[in-house]
Amino acid sequence: MSAGTELHALGVADAARALRERRCSAVELTQHLLARAAAHAGLGAFLAVNEAAALAQARAADARLARGDAGPLAGVPVAHKDIFVTDFATSGLPSTAGSRMLAGYRSPFDATVVARLGDGEPGRGAGAGMVTLGKLNCDEFAMGSANENSAFGPARNPWDASRVPGGSSGGSAAAVAARLVPAATGTDTGGSIRQPAGFSGVTGIKPTYGVCSRYGMIAFASSLDQAGVLARSAEDCALVLSAMSGFDERDATSAQRPPQDFHAQMLQPREGAGAGRPLAGLRLGLPREFFPAALAADVHGALRAALAELEKLGATLVDVSLPRTELAIPVYYLIAPAEASSNLSRFDGVRYGHRAADPADLLDLYKRSRSEGFGAEVQRRIMIGTYVLSHGYYDAYYLQAQKLRRMIADDFQGCFRDCDVIAGPVAPSVAWKIGEQADDPVKAYLADIFTLPASLAGLPGMSVPAGFGAHGMPVGLQLIGNYFDEATLLQTAHALQQATDFHARVPAGF
């Protein structure tokens, strides 16, 4: 390894190159990152690591690299949000969803995304050969925006350990920001990839609903859940997303499209792009509702600077409108809990998961197992969802919300007539202090306002480091593209990252 560069400084593309050129081995890289994860356990990023399994995968990758029949990402370490199940027999890793309900749960199979990034799906072709370091902390069943709802303690923000890393993919964002792993998977239901990426100063992408298989993702809200990746750059995101995405016959909502090479698409020069103007002709839509007076000044300032940079790169800024942005909050917080209340009914203490001690009868078994197993926020959402689906309320709440959802999706299609990519903030403020919002759930819901609309519409979204705000905390720029137009999002983010170095900044002490 060339002097000066430490192994953990390598991103996905760098690490893949170093491994192919044999400048380092997968085993070295894995050992280095395992040691680093242990050294920074205080961050609360990892819920589980399995050294033996990780090293075995690393050795296998080295062998393939030596034979020259390795995939492009072979030997590059990755870690998974603990919403993805991992086959306990092969990985030795439990799958918990950040819940006491599933503490120590041993899944008999890998999520499709996990298999595709790793050794591949049984009987369905080889995987990318990445090395799974472990499972990452998250809000319980992905319900939260600060990672404070994890049954196994909060994850901390590497830029300020007293602040939240965002959520629900908080462990993923913290691990990538702290250079504990080059890339991490995440899931995004209402902003759970974009918001923690923004809070932690990393790059995150949530593709179009249906691009990544949901099979093996512990379900929160089935019509919203979508897997994605958090990494240090758009380029790294593109590489990992290409490997984990694609049609899966096990998921009836998986989009039947040919496999995509997002990396190649990202590097494809735009028509009319000139020297220094890679984004020539790109129309960036700024919804006026995304820049309200309430938007924190530091966030607003950083965004304006980033937008100015994008203009320099050739993009033109156009004014658009998403009139129902505020409505997205009630719409989302009715639909997601409704689906969640049903998805979480399987956790009943019968076939797996937490079971209350000596139940008096079946009802007692159900009620105590679930009340002991689920945390406060999860129980709150189960209550909301059960209520809105219950007799006499369905039409007024659930049905009305699904109708508004279509209106919100239609609003986006209206915008995309005038622009190619929508840009705005990821969150109204920078990361807050741990505990600051814990006592007021509704206040936390309101902070999701900018990420919810794209989730409801199923559109692809990104968070790109756009500078720093109050207390030196990172600010994220949200980019939203039209259905299956991940390429333009990545291209825009990549151009910005060629011209700026926000994404390359490392928090002090890491």
Place this chain on the structure above:
Amino acid sequence: MNTPALIRGYEVVIGLETHAQLSTASKIFSGASTRFGAEPNTQACAVDLALPGTLPVLNRGAVERAIRFGLAVQAKVAPLSIFARKNYFYPDLPKGYQISQYEIPVVQGGRVEFLLGGEKRAVRLTRAHLEEDAGKSLHEDFHGSTGIDLNRAGTPLLEIVSEPDMRSSAEAVEYAKALHALVVWLGICDGNMQEGSFRCDANVSVRRPGAGFGTRREIKNLNSFRFLQQAIDFEVQWQIDRLEDGLAIEQATLLFNPDSGETRAMRTKEDAHDYRYFPDPDLPPLVIAPEWVEQVRAAMPELPGAMAERFQREDGLPAYDAQMMTQSLDFARCYEAVRDACGGPGGGTGRAAWAKQAANWLMGEVSKRLNAEGLAIAQMPVAPAALAALIRRVADGTVSNSGARQVFDALWSGAGDDVDALIESRGLKQMNDAGALAALVDEVLAKNEKSVAEVRAGKDKAFNALVGQVMKASQGKANPAQAAELLRRKLG
């Protein structure tokens, strides 16, 4: 519809919800096998167990069978139908919800026709929808616990819902039998009621004639026609007793106890009123293109009703016979085989005669023995060709009807399969030698002057006695018709 028989002055109103397990190889939403009787939880895969992260994918074979049923009952096959989640907690329901169809089912409307007391009846169907079966709770004691086997979980079901068109337990049973015969005929359900492949829930209420519907009580999981009848009969009496005592009927879900012959309310199912149905976000709408429906239509077998009409039209069978010949596809195939082997296919008056003979044998000797030995027509030990050969020998006078029954016994018991050889070896050949018969007749006339006198005095009984004497003298080998004819001439 004719005016229904009243029970103690009350009219009985019955609607049935029938669960038919569809005969697919794999489950409705997973690739696990549907085989019955395996070791507990060895046929339940991750999806059936609702392990975290699993998702449902719909089985095309289950949909194809639903379409077949819809066409068979002249229902509308919905071009778009929706799978919904029916939410409730129960140990044999792994997901905490059952995937079913609620507002928009795949089969809409339709009718089932059958004979009740020789009279044609039709029961209207409300709908038929696809859903997944639940697992089984084994209540035999595991030190105070119940054991859960989820092998059955995810087995495809077609729930067939009738209108409350039935007015007696007998009619309900005939409807259920016709429906059972139909799903088996269509090959969409194995019809095995012991294994629970075909189960009925009966919605029963009573009312004074002309009054509005009474409050109904639902008897769950009746898995034999006898239990269906017993349960309804008991329930009707129970409801009438209550009303006669001036008490109200409350809606309830009941279980039937075959040992006591009584129904009783279930204790579980308290939240039955609030299933929180909503469209399953894991399953987009089921779209059935017209082309698919036409493909299925083209591959449909001839239906029992149409086949019965054909047997009346082409074979000249009476309505009742035609109905009997189409009681099952196997029975119809056997009938056609015997019929064709008798006369060979091709119409003509001859065909009608053979057809009636074939039907008579199948309804008579064959059915009698099948029932006695509890065999299905497919298990009949006598080959259709052999039965046809026997029928021909009766027709051409080689063997008498009583002789033919003896031959049939031999064929059935496997003593032989060549009809002519059996007739020979058992000496059952009728005497067709006119000379020998004439000698016998003279002998009988000589011995029975008294009878002869009576005949001449015009007593028919005496004539029959003489025919009997001739038959006796010939040890049953004489052809009764010939003997009578000869006697007449000689007495003439």
Place this chain on the structure above:
Amino acid sequence: MALTPADVSRIAHLARLELSPDQQAQMLQQLNGFFGIVEQMSAVDTRGVEPLYTPLAAVHAVPLRLRDDVVSETVDREANQASAPAVEQGLYLVPRVIE
């Protein structure tokens, strides 16, 4: 409209959750706080708008994809029951159920 304590206990029972009196009270207050932000939604006129149950249906019809009727799963009961709280003779055990 505001929820009543009776609503909360009815819903908790439907959801098979056991809430202590304190939790019930807190839940009631939080749910009513939440439904406060929901009310704005009820005002919107959505007549003639089709609900959007799955996102991609916003731009094109999304028909259900079907699988062929083949047995594709082999069952490893031991692995499936690795995290089962109570199993005997391959059966999951629950407190006695009286139907």
